[in-house]
Amino acid sequence: MKVGIIGLPSVGKTTVLNAISGGSAEVHSYSGKSDAEPNFAVVSVPDSRQDWLSDLYKPKKVSYATVELVDVAGMNPGQAKEGDLSPQMLTSLRQVDALVHVIRVFDDPSVPHPSGSIDALRDAETLELELILADMSVVEKRLSKIDQEIQRKKGTEKSKIEMERDLLVRFNEHLQSEKPLRELELDDEEEKTIKGYTFLSQKPLMLIGNIAESNIGKSEEELLGQLNKWAADRKTPLIAFCGKAEMEIAQLAPDERAEFMEALGITTPSRDKLIRAVYSLLRLLAFFTVGEDEVKAWTITRDTIAQGAAGKIHTDIARGFIRAEVVAYDALREHGNWNAAKDKGQVRLEGKEYKVQDGDCINFRFAV
Numbered sequence: 001m002k003v004g005i006i007g008l009p010s011v012g013k014t015t016v017l018n019a020i021s022g023g024s025a026e027v028h029s030y031s032g033k034s035d036a037e038p039n040f041a042v043v044s045v046p047d048s049r050q051d052w053l054s055d056l057y058k059p060k061k062v063s064y065a066t067v068e069l070v071d072v073a074g075m076n077p078g079q080a081k082e083g084d085l086s087p088q089m090l091t092s093l094r095q096v097d098a099l100v101h102v103i104r105v106f107d108d109p110s111v112p113h114p115s116g117s118i119d120a121l122r123d124a125e126t127l128e129l130e131l132i133l134a135d136m137s138v139v140e141k142r143l144s145k146i147d148q149e150i151q152r153k154k155g156t157e158k159s160k161i162e163m164e165r166d167l168l169v170r171f172n173e174h175l176q177s178e179k180p181l182r183e184l185e186l187d188d189e190e191e192k193t194i195k196g197y198t199f200l201s202q203k204p205l206m207l208i209g210n211i212a213e214s215n216i217g218k219s220e221e222e223l224l225g226q227l228n229k230w231a232a233d234r235k236t237p238l239i240a241f242c243g244k245a246e247m248e249i250a251q252l253a254p255d256e257r258a259e260f261m262e263a264l265g266i267t268t269p270s271r272d273k274l275i276r277a278v279y280s281l282l283r284l285l286a287f288f289t290v291g292e293d294e295v296k297a298w299t300i301t302r303d304t305i306a307q308g309a310a311g312k313i314h315t316d317i318a319r320g321f322i323r324a325e326v327v328a329y330d331a332l333r334e335h336g337n338w339n340a341a342k343d344k345g346q347v348r349l350e351g352k353e354y355k356v357q358d359g360d361c362i363n364f365r366f367a368v
């Protein structure tokens with residue numbers, strides 16, 4: 001899963017990336033100057049259930065689920081409208097599953113703000129508009145040529161493109177009224193039709209308020225004010241943390257972190273906050289494969305069936321799927337180990353269509 005960190009210039013995107021990924025993940029540069037190249041980091045998803053499973057199996061290898069973060073260069077207001085977003089930036093953005101918009105809430109005279117003042121709500125709206133404008137230019141470009149193409153086609157091909165045109169006209173109206181595409185409800189057919197466009201304003205979005213060190217521990221209500229309401233009205237998740245302080249903490253040795261967090265009044269590290277928010281935003285859940293070789297967490301979307309989950313591991317397992325032996329993490333923990341849970345009838349045999357639940361420990365039976 002890939003998450004794109006976006007925002008206006010110098011709002012703390014790279015700082016936030018460093019805070020979330022810690023000193024250990026690879027970060028290309030941290031200059032405080034505008035980054036032309038995107039920065040990447042891979043973060044493992046902390047999960048106490050997996051820690052318990054690892055204690056039980058003492059496997060040779062423990063593989064946590066991971067989230068890939070990419071921090072792109074700052075977007076200047078008006079860039080999208082001018083068609084000024086660099087191709088590299090657009091490519092980076094189009095590949096992600098979700099967008100995290102870092103909004104500057106901290107005030108620091110030594111770090112100039114591109115608009116000259118701190119206004120979190122204005123910045124949230126500005127960037128939303130950039131996404132909308134970027135999509136609008138894609139839609140307009142396509143619509144300007146689509147009628148010619150329709151004239152050249154016949155039969156089902158023709159009606160397919162006609163459907164695409166009608167959908168794009170609908171999108172265009174929505175975008176013209178400055179609304180993001182993620183607000184539109186689409187059916188499966190429509191989703192399929194426009195999948196290739198990878199519209200930016202259609203991607204799930206969440207907001208991070210990057211607050212000042214001096215405001216750690218204050219209520220988000222108080223700090224984020226109108227932005228809170230704006231986000232709530234749009235059902236957009238919003239979290240706050242101080243990127244700078246958390247970056248410094250993340251770069252400490254693990255045994256020193258707790259003390260500094262306590263001194264600063266930070267209860268939940270930003271990494272945990274962000275990952276939890278992204279999981280719920282994308283409706284993700286985790287299942288586990290367990291054994292003496294490896295205890296591994298896998299990320300899937302809600303409503304994934306057992307065969308689909310098997311396919312995450314290997315296409316052969318999905319193709320040769322016979323059944324899944326499933327025990328819920330809670331039941332496994334309650335009874336102490338797999339065999340004890342089995343004796344109590346807690347290990348179920350499920351078929352292809354079983355909807356995998358969060359925390360399921362699964363052993364897939366398959367034949368190739």
Ligand SMILES: Nc1nc2c(ncn2[C@@H]2O[C@H](COP(=O)(O)OP(=O)(O)OP(=O)(O)O)[C@@H](O)[C@H]2O)c(=O)[nH]1
Binds near residue numbers: 008032106108111212
């Ligand atoms: N005081 C304070 N400064 C911060 C905070 N977060 C970031 N900064 C400072 O803001 C400056 C810009 O931070 P970056 O993380 O490089 O910002 P960016 O959004 O990646 O910037 P570009 O890549 O240039 O768009 C740096 O000097 C940071 O130290 C914060 O929470 N408090």
Ligand SMILES: [Mg+2]
Binds near residue numbers: 034035
């Ligand atoms: Mg940066």
